[in-house]
Amino acid sequence: MKIGKVVGSVWATRKAQCLxxxxxxxxxxxxxxxxxxxxxxxxxxxxxxxxxGTVASRYCMDAPVDAAVVAIVDGKEGx
Amino acid sequence: MKIGKVVGSVWATRKAQCLxxxxxxxxxxxxxxxxxxxxxxxxxxxxxxxxxGTVASRYCMDAPVDAAVVAIVDGKEGx
Amino acid sequence: MKIGKVVGSVWATRKAQCLxxxxxxxxxxxxxxxxxxxxxxxxxxxxxxxxxGTVASRYCMDAPVDAAVVAIVDGKEGx
Amino acid sequence: MKIGKVVGSVWATRKAQCLxxxxxxxxxxxxxxxxxxxxxxxxxxxxxxxxxGTVASRYCMDAPVDAAVVAIVDGKEGx
Amino acid sequence: MKIGKVVGSVWATRKAQCLxxxxxxxxxxxxxxxxxxxxxxxxxxxxxxxxxGTVASRYCMDAPVDAAVVAIVDGKEGx
Numbered sequence: 001m002k003i004g005k006v007v008g009s010v011w012a013t014r015k016a017q018c019l020x021x022x023x024x025x026x027x028x029x030x031x032x033x034x035x036x037x038x039x040x041x042x043x044x045x046x047x048x049x050x051x052x053g054t055v056a057s058r059y060c061m062d063a064p065v066d067a068a069v070v071a072i073v074d075g076k077e078g079x
Numbered sequence: 080m081k082i083g084k085v086v087g088s089v090w091a092t093r094k095a096q097c098l099x100x101x102x103x104x105x106x107x108x109x110x111x112x113x114x115x116x117x118x119x120x121x122x123x124x125x126x127x128x129x130x131x132g133t134v135a136s137r138y139c140m141d142a143p144v145d146a147a148v149v150a151i152v153d154g155k156e157g158x
Numbered sequence: 159m160k161i162g163k164v165v166g167s168v169w170a171t172r173k174a175q176c177l178x179x180x181x182x183x184x185x186x187x188x189x190x191x192x193x194x195x196x197x198x199x200x201x202x203x204x205x206x207x208x209x210x211g212t213v214a215s216r217y218c219m220d221a222p223v224d225a226a227v228v229a230i231v232d233g234k235e236g237x
Numbered sequence: 238m239k240i241g242k243v244v245g246s247v248w249a250t251r252k253a254q255c256l257x258x259x260x261x262x263x264x265x266x267x268x269x270x271x272x273x274x275x276x277x278x279x280x281x282x283x284x285x286x287x288x289x290g291t292v293a294s295r296y297c298m299d300a301p302v303d304a305a306v307v308a309i310v311d312g313k314e315g316x
Numbered sequence: 317m318k319i320g321k322v323v324g325s326v327w328a329t330r331k332a333q334c335l336x337x338x339x340x341x342x343x344x345x346x347x348x349x350x351x352x353x354x355x356x357x358x359x360x361x362x363x364x365x366x367x368x369g370t371v372a373s374r375y376c377m378d379a380p381v382d383a384a385v386v387a388i389v390d391g392k393e394g395x
Contacts, residue, residue, distance in 0.1 A: 001261075001272040001303055003247065008157015010082065012128065014119055015150030016138060024080075024128070026157055030269060032109060035080040035128055040251050044157055049249065049261070049272055051301045054212075054370075055294045057134045059253060059301035064130045064138035064149045066080055070301045071252030078245015078263055078281060087236015089161065091207065093198055094229030095217060103159075103207070105236055111188060114159040114207055123236055133291075133370075136213045143209045143217035143228045145159055166394015168319065170365065172356055173387030174375060182317075182365070184394055190346060193317040193365055202394055212291075215371045222367045222375035222386045224317055238340075238351040238382055240326065267348060277330050286328065286340070286351055288380045292373045296332060296380035307380045308331030315324015315342055315360055 001049045003073060004029030006042050018063050025069060036067035047073040080128045082152060083108030085121050097142050104148060115146035126152040159207045161231060162187030164200050176221050183227060194225035205231040238286045240310060241266030243279050255300050262306060273304035284310040317365045319389060320345030322358050334379050341385060352383035363389040 004027035011024070023038045027050060034050060037060045042048050049071040051059065056068035083106035090103070102117045106129060113129060116139045121127050128150040130138065135147035162185035169182070181196045185208060192208060195218045200206050207229040209217065214226035241264035248261070260275045264287060271287060274297045279285050286308040288296065293305035320343035327340070339354045343366060350366060353376045358364050365387040367375065372384035 003263075003270065003272055008155060010128070010152050010155045012150035012152050014153075015128075016119065019150060026082075026155065028158070033082065035082055040253065049247070049252075051294075051303045053303055054133045054291045055301050055303045057130075057137075058294075058299075062137075064134050064147065066130045066132055066134045068301065071249035071256060073247050073249050074251075076245060076247045076263065079265070087234060089207070089231050089234045091229035091231050093232075094207075095198065098229060105161075105234065107237070112161065114161055133212045136209075136216075141216075143213050143226065145209045145211055145213045166392060168365070168389050168392045170387035170389050172390075173365075174356065177387060184319075184392065186395070191319065193319055212370045215367075215374075220374075222371050222384065224367045224369055224371045240342075240349065240351055277332065286326070286331070288373075288382045290382055291370045292380050292382045295373075295378075305380065308328035308335060310326050310328050311330075313324060313326045313342065316344070 001051050002029045004048055004050055006044050006046045006048060010035055016064050022063060034067050036069050037065040038069045040069055040072055042069050042072050080130050081108045083127055083129055085123050085125045085127060089114055095143050101142060113146050115148050116144040117148045119148055119151055121148050121151050159209050160187045162206055162208055164202050164204045164206060168193055174222050180221060192225050194227050195223040196227045198227055198230055200227050200230050238288050239266045241285055241287055243281050243283045243285060247272055253301050259300060271304050273306050274302040275306045277306055277309055279306050279309050317367050318345045320364055320366055322360050322362045322364060326351055332380050338379060350383050352385050353381040354385045356385055356388055358385050358388050
């Protein structure tokens, strides 16, 4: 997974029907911005773990998303 | 997902049979161009969310595509 | 998908048995070379659409390939 | 797979329920940091092999993770 | 697929149980090193085709690997 920081959110009215009710956060991770579905209640400023790919979709009830916030990081040890 | 901007489209007559009827948009996203199947009716100039990988294929009835427009972005909050 | 240009081909006698009969094209796409299975009859000089990942394998009857030519591009509109 | 070096760990209390009990290591690999689930008992300083994507999730009982430590490298021969 | 050159191998005693018996080669491909399971009998100096992702795992009897050597390249035509 990538570690990133939530820096904002996006919203969309015209979208795939199965995306209704999903919250989309903008996560900054090592120089790139990723939009991820959130199901753990993260907010701007939180450090989060992102899972990407089919894994994220499965976690979000098979919605057509390829990135999901799966954890809010409390601490990091090491370099 | 990636956020990108629709900058054009491509067409092809010789293609995988299961791609008949798909619309292909060219999306510019952080310095790279991605061709994505569109099923939400996006057009040139729209800001869109792209899902990539197997997720995109499943969303497009298992067609051999690895990127799909899943939403047209109305707004973005934050940095 | 990526847009690329076919610049050559590769051949191999020692390979996974399920790769017998596959044609492998070398496709140049935004600075990198990708070897892709071809099932639409593309040739050197053609501009093509590449699907990558599990999607490509499924399109090639579950052969162990992670890139496939799925269309020959006739035209591109926009920037 | 990627070869990397374990440089630390992360912890999280608010997370996907199916991540309970997973250990997350921070692995440095060719200039990027990846957070990977560990099931082989690796520790800081170990050189490890990482599997990524759906493969990692399946190895971790379908948990929403996209990277897993699958081996601790004892030796490497060649350049 | 990527074309790469086998430059070495790695070995590991502590690893996922389902990795027993797999041979791991280090393949250099366009500036990055990838560790790939080998089932075609490649050796140091060989030019090979790599399949990555879930495709590689399926080819290796669902072992937790995300890269596999699927062919030894005999020749390459074109640029």
